[in-house]
Amino acid sequence: MNNLHRFFPFFSWFPLKRKALRADLIAGVTVAMVLVPQSMAYAQLAGMPPYYGLYAAFLPVMIGAMWGSSHQLSTGPVAMVSLLTGSMLASFAVPGTDQFIALAILLALMVGVMELALGLLRLGAIINFLSHPVIVGFTNAAAVIIALSQLDKLLGVPARRSGSFLADVWGLLSQAGDTHWLTLLVGIAAFAIMWLLRKYAPRWPGVLIAVAVTTLASWQIGFEKAGGAVVGVIPAGLPKLAIPQLNGETIMLLLSTAFVITLVGFMEAISVAKAMATKTRQRIDPNQELLGQGLANVVGSFCQSFPVSGSFSRSAVNLSAGAVTGMSSVVTGVIVLATLLVFTSLLYHLPQSVLAAIIMMAVVNLVNLDAIRHIWKAQWHDGLVAAATFATTLVLAPHLDTGILIGAALAIVLYLYRTMRPRVVVLGRHADGTLSDATMHDLSTSKHVIAIRFDGSLYFANVPYFEDAVLEQVARNPEARYLLIVADGINELDASGEEVIRHLVQRLRDSGVTLVFSGLKHQVLQVMERTGLREMVGTENLFRTEDQALEVIHSAIGAGKLPPEDFLLKPFR
Numbered sequence: 251m252n253n254l255h256r257f258f259p260f261f262s263w264f265p266l267k268r269k270a271l272r273a274d275l276i277a278g279v280t281v282a283m284v285l286v287p288q289s290m291a292y293a294q295l296a297g298m299p300p301y302y303g304l305y306a307a308f309l310p311v312m313i314g315a316m317w318g319s320s321h322q323l324s325t326g327p328v329a330m331v332s333l334l335t336g337s338m339l340a341s342f343a344v345p346g347t348d349q350f351i352a353l354a355i356l357l358a359l360m361v362g363v364m365e366l367a368l369g370l371l372r373l374g375a376i377i378n379f380l381s382h383p384v385i386v387g388f389t390n391a392a393a394v395i396i397a398l399s400q401l402d403k404l405l406g407v408p409a410r411r412s413g414s415f416l417a418d419v420w421g422l423l424s425q426a427g428d429t430h431w432l433t434l435l436v437g438i439a440a441f442a443i444m445w446l447l448r449k450y451a452p453r454w455p456g457v458l459i460a461v462a463v464t465t466l467a468s469w470q471i472g473f474e475k476a477g478g479a480v481v482g483v484i485p486a487g488l489p490k491l492a493i494p495q496l497n498g499e500t501i502m503l504l505l506s507t508a509f510v511i512t513l514v515g516f517m518e519a520i521s522v523a524k525a526m527a528t529k530t531r532q533r534i535d536p537n538q539e540l541l542g543q544g545l546a547n548v549v550g551s552f553c554q555s556f557p558v559s560g561s562f563s564r565s566a567v568n569l570s571a572g573a574v575t576g577m578s579s580v581v582t583g584v585i586v587l588a589t590l591l592v593f594t595s596l597l598y599h600l601p602q603s604v605l606a607a608i609i610m611m612a613v614v615n616l617v618n619l620d621a622i623r624h625i626w627k628a629q630w631h632d633g634l635v636a637a638a639t640f641a642t643t644l645v646l647a648p649h650l651d652t653g654i655l656i657g658a659a660l661a662i663v664l665y666l667y668r669t670m671r672p673r674v675v676v677l678g679r680h681a682d683g684t685l686s687d688a689t690m691h692d693l694s695t696s697k698h699v700i701a702i703r704f705d706g707s708l709y710f711a712n713v714p715y716f717e718d719a720v721l722e723q724v725a726r727n728p729e730a731r732y733l734l735i736v737a738d739g740i741n742e743l744d745a746s747g748e749e750v751i752r753h754l755v756q757r758l759r760d761s762g763v764t765l766v767f768s769g770l771k772h773q774v775l776q777v778m779e780r781t782g783l784r785e786m787v788g789t790e791n792l793f794r795t796e797d798q799a800l801e802v803i804h805s806a807i808g809a810g811k812l813p814p815e816d817f818l819l820k821p822f823r
Contacts, residue, residue, distance in 0.1 A: 259538065260316040263575040270574040277573035278581025281324055281564050283455035285311070285582060286589055288564070288612065290481065290597070291605040292327035294403070295396065296556050297336035297345030298354060300481050300605065303327050304590055305489040310550040310558045312583035315576030318542025319535040320523035322573050324564035324582070325546050329613050330389070331515045331559045333396050337648035338507040340411065353504070354556040356494040360501065360508035361557045362547030365516060365540045374536030377517050383632040384657040385517060386621045387639030388650075393616035395647050400606035404437045406430025406479065415647035433478050437603035440464050444611050457608055461600060468599040479602040484594035488587075489554040510651040511557050519543055519560030526569050563612060631668065635661045672706025674719040677736065677796075685736065685796055699732040699803050700724065701796065705739040708747030717750050724763060731763055732803050736796050738769035743777045755787055766803065768796040 266274075285307050293303030306327045314325025335354055336345060343350035368376055398419050402409040407428050410421040440460045447456035467473070474480045520536055527534045546558055568578055622640065626633025639657030646653045677685040678693025678701075685703075688695050695701075700723045708716060724733060743751075755765050770778075770792060778784040784792070793799035 258316075259319065259542075260576060263321075263577055266575065266577065271577065273572040273574050274577040275581055277568050277571035277578035279585060280455065280571040281568050281578065282582045282585035283458040284564055284567055285324075285326060286586060287457050287461040287600075287605070288608060289327045289586075290600075291608040291612075292329060292332040293556070294602070294605050295329065295336055295399065295609055296327070296332035296354060297339060297350055298556055299346060299351075300600075301484040301594070302351070302354075302554060302556060304484075304586055304594075305553060306550060306555040306558050307586045308489070308555075308583055308590065309553055310546040310555055311586065312580050313549045314542050314546035314558070314560070315579030316542070317538075317545045318523075318576070319533070319538040320526065320560075321532060321575045322526050322530065322565055322569045322578075323519065323523045323539075323560045324568045324579060325519070325543065325560055326558050326564065327556070328515075328518060328559045328561045329396055329609065329616075330392055330518055331511055331557050333392055333399070334507075334511050334514060334650055335556050336399075337395070337415075337650050338510075340648055342503065351554075352495045353500070355551050355554060356496070356500065357504055357508055357511070358547045358555050358557045359494045359551035360504060361511050361515065362544045362549075362551060364508060364512040365544030365547060367544075368512070368516075369537045369540030369544055372537045374516075374520070374540055377513065377520060377536070380513055380517055380654075380658060381632075381635065381661045383625050383636035384639050384654065384661050386618070386625060387636040387657055388514075388643055388654045389616055390618060390622065391640045391643035391647075391653065392650065393613045394644060395650070396613045396616075397610050400609050403479070403602045403606040404434060404610075406433030406477075406603065416645065430477055432473065432476055433601065433603045436464055436468065436473065436478065436601045437607045439467075440601075440604040440607040441611065444607070457611075460608070461604060464604045465597065465600045468601050473599065473601055481597055481600040481602065481605070484597055486591065486594045488590060491553055494551050506651055506655075510654055514654070515557060515559035516540060516543060518562070522560045522562045522565045525562075526565060529569065631664045632661075635664060666711050669706055669709075670711045671715050672704065672712055672739075674716070675703045675705070676723060677701040677703055695727075697727065697729045698807050699734055699800070700727050700730045701734045701736060701800075703736040703739065707742035708740050708750075709742060709744040710746035713746045713750040716747075717754060720754060721757075724758065724761070731807070732766055733758060733763055734766045734768060734796065734799055734803070736769055737767050737771075737774070740774055741771060743774045748777060748781050748783055752783055752786060755783075764791060766791045766793070766799050768793040768799040 286304070289303035289307035290300035291303070293300050293306065311324065311326045315323070318325070335357060339345070339350055339353050339357065343353055368374065395415060401419070401422055405422070405426065407422065407425045407430070410418045412418055443460040443463060444456045447454050447459060468478070468480060516539075520534070520539055523534045523539055543559060547555070550558060571578075622633065622636045625636045635657060638660055639653065642656045643650055643653030675687045676689065676695060678688035678691070678695050680686040680691060680693060685701060686693060702720065702723060704716060706712060720733065724730065758765050765787065767787065775784065778787070793802070
């Protein structure tokens with residue numbers, strides 16, 4: 251049974267009690283009311299014809315729930331991934347064309363394969379490559395870009411496309427005098443309906459009501475005849491099953507794009523799943539979630555879907571509506587299927603400006619500049635990463651992958667820079683008997699032994715700094731015959747670190763100084779054991795605590811040779 255659940259996780263939903271089934275049915279219908287109009291809006295954001303959003307909201311929604319680990323996560327079109335798809339593919343084809351659609355479908359397959367590979371290899375931890383400051387900076391920039399990218403549809407003016415998103419926005423604003431006022435009025439009406447319902451009737455399906463009201467009004471007033479843009483004809487029926495167009499050269503062109511969408515999409519999905527798990531107390535398996543998201547994208551690509559991920563807004567609706575199992579998402583998918591088969595004609599008169607309003611309302615909560623300020627207060631270098639990611643993503647748009655990769659690279663570089671110069675402290679004996687920072691607490695040190703605490707893993711990037719710090723202290727204390735490294739803070743020792751310690755042991759020994767360690771951790775001792783370094787240092791020079799080391803050194807030097815002021819070696823009682 252365990253093996254069956256591992257390959258078919260949705261079997262764990264059964265047997266479904268009547269109460270749970272009823273709750274899932276209500277939640278599934280509620281989410282579908284949000285998903286149908288929202289998916290069409292996100293398809294538009296992805297550069298696809300609106301009805302492709304319904305394709306992405308059909309099978310991927312069900313597959314993601316059936317093979318994922320979260321019972322409430324709602325998979326499907328999301329703003330962030332749709333934006334990445336549309337902006338990145340715009341470099342290769344004109345949005346909305348057959349070539350662009352083929353690329354988007356191929357991209358969904360590539361993202362799905364990458365997610366499946368990461369899940370099968372149990373590499374869910376790869377998401378940690380995107381640090382919190384990078385995510386915050388990118389999310390804020392993406393939210394701004396998403397909102398501004400809908401201005402042309404809201405104003406009813408033609409969009410301009412160049413190599414610079416900000417230049418396109420400026421060009422769009424210069425056309426403000428050509429605004430189609432009826433289009434703007436309909437968009438503002440949709441905003442008003444969604445905002446009022448969110449504020450005064452949050453349980454009502456505000457998005458669906460806004461769509462229904464504005465579509466009916468559009469039909470009644472002849473919005474299309476007055477020059478307003480509408481969704482138009484939506485092909486009735488199921489999406490065509492077809493293998494994505496595979497081309498080696500195209501796949502290589504899309505590799506970096508697919509990788510970025512894989513990271514961002516999975517980051518969004520797992521963040522949402524974990525946030526809900528704190529309320530439901532469900533255990534979330536990142537690797538299983540990768541498999542679920544991967545299968546959703548792979549299967550989706552065979553039925554005309556662009557890349558999908560876990561949605562925060564719809565998952566929140568799913569949870570608040572009382573979803574107990576992933577059956578709620580299966581219900582949602584069935585309703586989308588019914589929409590494709592029966593109700594597509596009702597969406598003909600849906601104004602494009604309403605879809606733009608839906609997108610803008612969905613991303614308004616993603617803009618949180620206070621989060622960047624908070625990060626800066628915590629650590630200036632993390633704040634710098636968040637701000638730099640925000641700025642580069644905004645300036646380099648539509649090349650969003652470059653912005654996020656620059657942010658991730660900067661975070662890694664700053665991390666390496668910080669760890670290249672870890673804290674090295676010369677120790678003295680405090681009045682309370684502990685060894686403390688001699689400089690900070692103005693403590694006396696010993697002429698006979700130098701005690702140093704090294705706070706950081708000893709690896710290739712900081713071994714020169716460690717070596718220089720040790721030799722500097724030896725040069726400053728020519729009478730010292732022992733050098734104690736308090737190594738409680740050394741968590742790792744790589745080959746470069748091992749080699750430097752080996753050189754230091756020999757060099758100090760030639761100068762009449764014995765190198766002594768205290769508090770070495772098990773993993774560090776293992777490296778020393780395997781390489782023979784432990785034998786070279788001498789087991790007699792390795793101690794569990796610094797006080798044990800100093801007691802042995804005290805005996806070796808001889809109490810009679812110690813001046814009264816040598817508090818470091820004076821046993822504390």
